[in-house]
Amino acid sequence: MRVLGVDPGLTRCGVGVVEGVAGRPLTMLGVGVVRTPADAELGHRLVAIEQGIEQWMDEHKPECVAVERVFSQHNVRTVMGTAQASAIATLCAARRGIPVALHTPSEVKAAVTGSGRADKAQVGAMVTRLLRLDAPPKPADAADALALAICHIWRAPAQNRLQQAVALHASKGRTP
Amino acid sequence: MRVLGVDPGLTRCGVGVVEGVAGRPLTMLGVGVVRTPADAELGHRLVAIEQGIEQWMDEHKPECVAVERVFSQHNVRTVMGTAQASAIATLCAARRGIPVALHTPSEVKAAVTGSGRADKAQVGAMVTRLLRLDAPPKPADAADALALAICHIWRAPAQNRLQQAVALHASKGRTP
Incomplete structure (x- = not known):
């Protein structure tokens, strides 16, 4: 599974691409930040974020x-x-028919560090270790985007099993 | 001046197009609501809003x-x-190079009713009168979108004078 993690923000929007499956070593395919100037008009900033996200999707096909x-x-x-x-990241994905998953900051921290209250340094350290990088990705938004992608790869199997169970239960309910 | 007013919302996004200048009777060119189902995925809802706003812009060229x-x-x-x-409405406008103006709910109410604390019925009644309609536009989101467009047409001259004054002051400051 190839996942694009997005830590959304107008000034710095962290993006990171991770490939792998739960239980196996993961691979980082790319990491970066889409930046927009704080003094630019909101519309121009949103267009720049749209273009940045589109480029990441074009290049990595998550x-x-x-x-x-x-x-x-x-x-x-x-x-x-x-x-x-x-909203812009979600729009870009949905236009391409790519599913979008949302994870809370504490789910992400808990997934990569074991604690939902871990600090930025701890998240950065674990991202570095899990992806076998030489140094923590900078800025923190970039590391957070990778942590989101890792969290999704690890949580997805459980979420899929849950959805399948709900669907099975619903279909049984309909055919008594 | 032709203005598209947008009262943003995921379930009901009000849209209304008004043409005119401050001090003259105004003309409504169109009013409606872009709706998305509350149980649809966020991404699909944002794509539907993007398509709806694009259609309104294509048709009315604000x-x-x-x-x-x-x-x-x-x-x-x-x-x-x-x-x-x-964000989606702002993105759609900025992609076409159309300027986006933001107005607070109380600015809009004050512009069309004279009071920043007017209720929905009062705003609807004044929109009906100012645009010479037979009945208040329904739902309230549609009336609010027209009120936004009216507010902008009436406030724009003052805003432009202010911007010109600021620009003049800045240019004088640079050439002593």
Whole structure:
């Protein structure tokens, strides 16, 4: 499975591509950041993010896109920008028929470090180890995007089994 | 000036096109709602909103798009959806090089009713009167989109004068 992780943001949108299956060593195919100038107009920033995400999808042809689920506990201004950047990433994937999965920050931290309350340094260290990199990817948004992709690869089998069980239960319910 | 007003939302995205200049009677060229099913996946909903907004722009060729500025006082779930739908409308306009203006709900209410705390019925009644319609546009999202477009037509001259003054001041500052 090849997953594009996206840590959405208007100023820095982290992107990372990881390939692999749960239980096997994972491979990083690429990592980077789509940046837009803070003083540019919102419309121009969103167009730049769309173009950046499209380029990453063109180059890496992911089978799934994992995006950080936006929460409200942050500062309101930041949340708006995050929600808008996440909308663009979700739109780009959906236009290509690529499924989009959302994971919360604590799911991602728990997946890669074992603790939902791990700090940025811990996440960076585990991403470096799990992908056998020489140094933690910089900036943190890039490392977070890789962590999202890893989280998705590891959680997907469980999520699929759950969906299959729900579907089976529903179909049994319909044919008494 | 021809303005497309957009009252952003995932379930109902109000759209309305108004033509005119400040101080003259205004003309409504179209009004409607882009709807997406609440049980559809987020990605599919965003693609449907993109297609809907594109159709309105293709048909009416607005010179400006006025979008409601998203605020935080609402329920968090609603704000996320509003921010995401507003990102799509802003993206569609920016891709075509059409300027996007944001107006707060109270600016819009104050522009069309004289009070920033007017209720939906009052906004609907004034939109009906100002555009010489037979009945208030339904649903309220459609009326709000028209109110946004009217607000923009009336406020734009003042905003332009302000921008010109700022630009003049800045250019004087640079050439002492």
